[in-house]
Amino acid sequence: MLENLTALPADKILALMAKYKEDPRTDKVDLGVGVYKDASGNTPVMRAVKEAERRILADQTSKAYTGLAGDPAFGTAMRELVLADSVPAERVAAVATPGGTGAIRQALELIKMAAPDATVWLSNPTWPNHPSIIKYLGMKMAEYRYFDEETRGVDFDGLMADLDGIAAGDVVLLHGCCHNPTGANLTLDQMDQVIAKLQAKGAVPLVDIAYQGFGDGLDADAVATRRIASSFDNVLIAASCSKNFGVYRERTGILMAVAKDADQKALAQQTLAYLNRQNYSFPPDHGARVVTTILTDPELRADWEAELEETRNGMLALRQQLADELKRLTNSDRFNFLADHRGMFSRLGTSPEKVEQLRAEHGIYMVGDSRMNIAGLNAKTVPILAKAIVDAGI
Numbered sequence: 524m525l526e527n528l529t530a531l532p533a534d535k536i537l538a539l540m541a542k543y544k545e546d547p548r549t550d551k552v553d554l555g556v557g558v559y560k561d562a563s564g565n566t567p568v569m570r571a572v573k574e575a576e577r578r579i580l581a582d583q584t585s586k587a588y589t590g591l592a593g594d595p596a597f598g599t600a601m602r603e604l605v606l607a608d609s610v611p612a613e614r615v616a617a618v619a620t621p622g623g624t625g626a627i628r629q630a631l632e633l634i635k636m637a638a639p640d641a642t643v644w645l646s647n648p649t650w651p652n653h654p655s656i657i658k659y660l661g662m663k664m665a666e667y668r669y670f671d672e673e674t675r676g677v678d679f680d681g682l683m684a685d686l687d688g689i690a691a692g693d694v695v696l697l698h699g700c701c702h703n704p705t706g707a708n709l710t711l712d713q714m715d716q717v718i719a720k721l722q723a724k725g726a727v728p729l730v731d732i733a734y735q736g737f738g739d740g741l742d743a744d745a746v747a748t749r750r751i752a753s754s755f756d757n758v759l760i761a762a763s764c765s766k767n768f769g770v771y772r773e774r775t776g777i778l779m780a781v782a783k784d785a786d787q788k789a790l791a792q793q794t795l796a797y798l799n800r801q802n803y804s805f806p807p808d809h810g811a812r813v814v815t816t817i818l819t820d821p822e823l824r825a826d827w828e829a830e831l832e833e834t835r836n837g838m839l840a841l842r843q844q845l846a847d848e849l850k851r852l853t854n855s856d857r858f859n860f861l862a863d864h865r866g867m868f869s870r871l872g873t874s875p876e877k878v879e880q881l882r883a884e885h886g887i888y889m890v891g892d893s894r895m896n897i898a899g900l901n902a903k904t905v906p907i908l909a910k911a912i913v914d915a916g917i
């Protein structure tokens with residue numbers, strides 16, 4: 524049987540990580556993999572997470588199964604964090620999932636059940652796992668323009684023109700905030716125009732929000748998602764806790780389905796539980812329990828929010844430092860987009876050849892599409908990167 528398998532293309536990011544590990548240079552800089560790193564290059568366990576784990580370890584009396592949707596308290600806490608009061612709880616079905624990826628997978632499975640002929644529209648570019656899962660599930664897929672290679676901002680005219688091609692019932696995937704891989708985001712005014720377009724077309728939004736708190740702040744980063752949630756009868760929202768709680772390996776995420784009314788919610792809830800059952804039965808609990816503990820305890824929550832703010836402001840400071848350094852070296856404003864981008868990533872906007880040149884000549888590792896993980900920098904490596912960018916003639 525196994526002889527029938529064909530080799531799959533290597534994951535580009537994992538291949539890059541392996542290359543980085545083998546590189547003997549001591550001044551190498553890893554801007555590849557998408558995890559947050561502090562100034563010393565560590566991905567720390569957040570203080571509130573440590574404390575919540577300590578409490579769970581001390582207090583937990585059973586490891587019996589939770590429900591198929593996970594612990595309902597997690598669902599409530601996450602709904603409030605992401606959606607606040609933008610839609611009544613009576614309209615929101617929710618299941619815990621293994622990470623944001625699990626939520627996206629379950630969202631797509633739900634779409635496949637409810638609207639098998641729908642085309643799923645993705646920004647070009649998007650997180651590579653989006654098209655990969657859609658292809659794997661054999662679903663229809665289309666792209667809308669997103670990134671302007673010149674300005675390194677959003678190609679809004681291209682985006683709106685491409686969305687004219689949506690058919691009624693199609694699904695449009697939107698990044699809730701901190702677009703991965705570009706770092707370029709729609710303004711709220713532009714998002715309102717996208718919402719109006721999707722409403723006019725009868726499309727269903729699927730929001731992927733994986734970086735709430737990494738851009739402009741916990742609430743500011745959720746504004747677009749909340750507006751979308753309150754503007755349609757049906758919206759799917761896949762939220763990840765991997766980054767903003769730093770619980771990557773615990774696999775903590777949630778899929779929320781905004782339904783038209785309570786009856787539709789009940790149907791969606793039952794279907795989501797069924798989908799969990801078919802795929803992995805009960806979702807992982809530890810990370811979800813940590814998140815719930817933090818969000819429902821005022822002291823832990825305040826500490827988590829404070830540490831998340833430090834993280835966010837640290838990334839903003841690195842962005843500003845890099846833009847300033849490049850301004851000084853090039854005597855131009857053409858890299859100001861780096862300070863305007865939000866989230867962990869920025870797309871530098873250069874060729875794969877230049878990306879390879881940065882790696883070979885300067886030991887700077889970024890993904891081939893020139894996505895840089897800003898959190899991979901620190902105050903000392905920013906000038907090294909800026910000089911390398913200029914030396915490479917980018």
Ligand SMILES: Cc1ncc(COP(=O)(O)O)c(C=O)c1O
Binds near residue numbers: 622625765
């Ligand atoms: C855009 C986007 N969506 C979803 C995810 C899901 O992350 P996880 O499955 O680790 O929670 C990621 C992680 O890199 C992401 O960048």
